[in-house]
Amino acid sequence: MDTWKKVAIGAAAVVVVGGGTRAVGLWGGEKSAAKGTLNYSLPTDIQTLDISKNTDQYSNQIIGNSGSNLLRVDAKGKAIPDLAKSIKVSSDGLTYTAQLRSGLKWSDGSKLTAQDFVYSWQRIVDPKTASQYAYLASGVKNADEIVAGKEKVSKLGVTSKGNTVTFNLAHPMPHFEYLLTFSNFMPQKESFVAKQGKSYGTTSEKQLYSGPYTFKGWNGTNGTFELVKNKNYWDAKSVKTQTLTYQVVKKPETAVQLYKQGKLDEAPLTTTELYSANKGSKDSVKVPEARTDYIEYNQTGTNKFLANTKIREALNLATNRAELVKEVTGGVSTAGIALVPTGLAKTASGKDLAQYVAPGYTYDKNKAAKLFAEGLKEIGETKATLTIEAASDQPANKVVVDYLQGSWQKDLPGLTINQKFVPFKQRLQDAQTQNFEILLTAWGGDYPEGSTFYDLFKNNGSYNDGKFINDAYTDAVNKAETKDALDQSDRDMDYKNAEAALFKNSNYSPLMFRAHYALQNSDVKGVVTNTTGLIQDFKYAYRK
């Protein structure tokens, strides 16, 4: 028994010593709200720091804050010079020439050159890199050919000479300046990438930083790390925060508790329970997402009911979007008013693009019933049966489809709605092969410019799953992307016309714009928030 007594005493000692040192804070892990420090969390592990390959928005929080591109999105949503001193655009919109600031440096003190940008653009389109975001470069001369393996990487329309980077485009791109803010196109140093080989971007040591902060303390798996002010950043004087700590907290409930203990400056309220428990809090802030849920109607003619404009209009009018949002998300998301979601982009005059283009989707059950009866009469029917298809992977979809089924059947006499739930992968395939009648779809934007949504429904466009032909719409979008590519206020008008053309023909139905709430410490100022790209830019962030 003596040995066991020893073990017992030993164990007791460990507990006492451990608890004691823990209590006086020798173990670390305790965080206080120090002035030069901000404390944030991520809901998932970092996947990679590889600039060309990353597709994860949380890894992007780190990559985007520790890196810089030619331009950076400011608080008003405009792309303003960052590593570039100036950018000139040719009058045909096909050539962008960026002049770099002088004396730019990487975080290790080495020189950051125009060639580093060229290399990064070549690397993302190189089939050997296998980046899933290579399609973002589409529109730059030869980019599509290189991605498809039909052209050499060196033929890409991005070149450098001295301190300038030149971009040659295949066609004008209204959103090109936003690509110049994107983290996937930030500069990368070829010699460094080559030296790291397969381990490039797998720990914080195996990456170079060009932005306001450098990244420290990530060994590839651990869950706490820091962004530390980068003294080699050209605009270091504007960076007021010395350290931004991050910890991975996978349970949103835990993040909320840590927020309430003052250990985090932000906690997302991603479940309805957390939202309702905290909605009275003064720290609760609505965070829009660049995502629209909408309905597509099969307009190929295989379904005679949906080929009828009056029936489609009746369905649109019988959709009470405000009530739907309340039913499905407890009022967290916003009722859909257009294809492009609120909070995505602003017009030339600073108005929200969605508000500006909104053609007036309303709920009018009497008009809906009347139109439905007329539509049925036109095709010589007295009743109709339609099926709504949705992905089963998201539980909320069931609530949406239930709601639509109930309210449509109630408001439109003679209509029977069936439900069809399939896995997301199957839904994608059905959409592409027009194997559906009514489809519940969602789309997320890539950049804060209307074309990221309005590209979808062009005649024969690959995401026009309903395969409708709307010339007025296609003409308006094409005009925005060619003639008006460099004129924002004309482009705003084009998008308004495009949205009006969709509304007139009831080609689709916007349901809701996704959003969530978050608890945010109001003492933290200067965070630039976006719905696409870098969700939170901490360059100017500080604690009051």
Added chain:
Amino acid sequence: MWKYILKRLLLLIFTLFLVVTATFFLMQIMPGTPFTNPKLTPEAIAQLKSTYGLDLPLWQQYLNYLIGAAHGDFGISFQYQNQPVSMLIGQRLPISAQLGAQALVVGVIAGLFMGAASARNKNNKIDGTLGIISTLGISIPSFILGIILVYLFGFKWPLFPVSGWGDSFSQTILPTLALAMSPAAITTRFVRSEMIESLSSDYVQLAKAKGLSAKEVVNQHAYRNSMIPVLTLIGPMAAGLLTGSTLIEQIFSIPGIGQQFVLSIPSKDFPVIMGTTIVYSAMLMVMILITDILTAIIDPRVRLQ
């Protein structure tokens, strides 16, 4: 004995081969591709597939995988886009192993004490209390206990951090306790019944007759003999920890292999699914083998053949 171990090892390799083959072909039944971003054009998907060798005929992919695996190359993760699977597992396995080992050590030691205390106080209050505790320990799943611990010691009395790994030892305490409960309970019950049996056995009667004090009888004879069979429990308990830790890793945001395994399935990260399956089955089989060998060493009545 050595011949036996060699035979078992060969069998182990053959079993692994069967596991690899079954997993490989089962994965093909899952619909779609790993590249589900709806924005990827068909050409881009074709390009990605050829980069990862997914455009080859199935038998060739299978053969390539076997040859690679035999050389220790398990491919590159689709989700963690830069990382070879061996590196991904190499970083995460030690974390899960440490967690499992800590839980096993704490659980078994606690179980030995509680089991002995229970047996020596047979049918009184202490025995009853410990009986209730061990019944709860076996019936409450570790993830429920994990959540209770998070609530009590993370928020009600914030003594320990509730998430993360590798920054301080204190992060490991709550997940270790949550996982240790089940081995502690199993050990308690096992030791209790073993010891009650040996306390009534002939050699203990003889020791008593020799005039040894009650304390000496228990320490020198009963306790030692009833502890040894516990060794044979460690294999199955370690296997139980392997599966139990998956949920605990999720609750405490621990970047271990179990969590990796779970995440890799919906994202169809083929190489990671394969790699983790191989590692899991190899670990399980090695555990069973070790248990069998230990049993034979401890109990000469068991013959290995």
